[in-house]
Amino acid sequence: MTREAFEELVLSMGTDVYSFCLQLVRNKEDAEELYQETMLAALERHKKIDASGNPKSYLLGIVIGLWKNRRRKLARRGRICPQTALEEQLEEVYPSDTGHSPEERIIRKESVDLVRKLTEELPEKYRIPVYLYYSRELSLEEIAAAMHIPKGTVKSRLYKARAILKSRLEEENYGLET
Secondary structure (H helix, E strand, O other), X not given: OOHHHHHHHHHHHXXXXXXXXXXXXXXXXXXXXXXXXXXXXXXXXXXXXXXXXXXXXXXXXXXXXXHHHXXXXXXHHHHHOOOOXXXXXXXXXXXXXXXXXXXXXXXXXXXXXXXXXXXXXXXXXXXXXXXXXXXXXXXXXXXXXXXXXXXXXXXXXXXXXHHHHHHHHHHOOXXXXX
């Protein structure tokens, strides 16, 4: 891929890559850092990127690799020198008034928060395909390419993740009328 084609790739897919980084790290500053590292690594390898293939999954594969390396490094540092965790303040952005009552908006927000919490609790091997499939809207083939695993493995992990989420939602009595 030429340098000009790479620049066009960054312009067209940069926001998707950044939002995936943000979903993985759940922190704006860390997402920006991961995005910059990803683009730097992609720029260094821009001649290896196949423009006729699926460059988006190639970029997301770089994101996943860098993210896993960072997590391993932090885990290693944590074992060597544990640090106390700081409480993160989450800035909630409420949607504009859509005609729903305040009670309906609160119930919807609680439902979304519950599903998000349960998804974040999934093991990494299930959580990443769920993020890629539902939030990035990648196909099974694209996810397989990004994660460097077979398409069948992606299918089975999505199936297992859905089953886990369903059972946990049932445990929480979500959507069950008593």
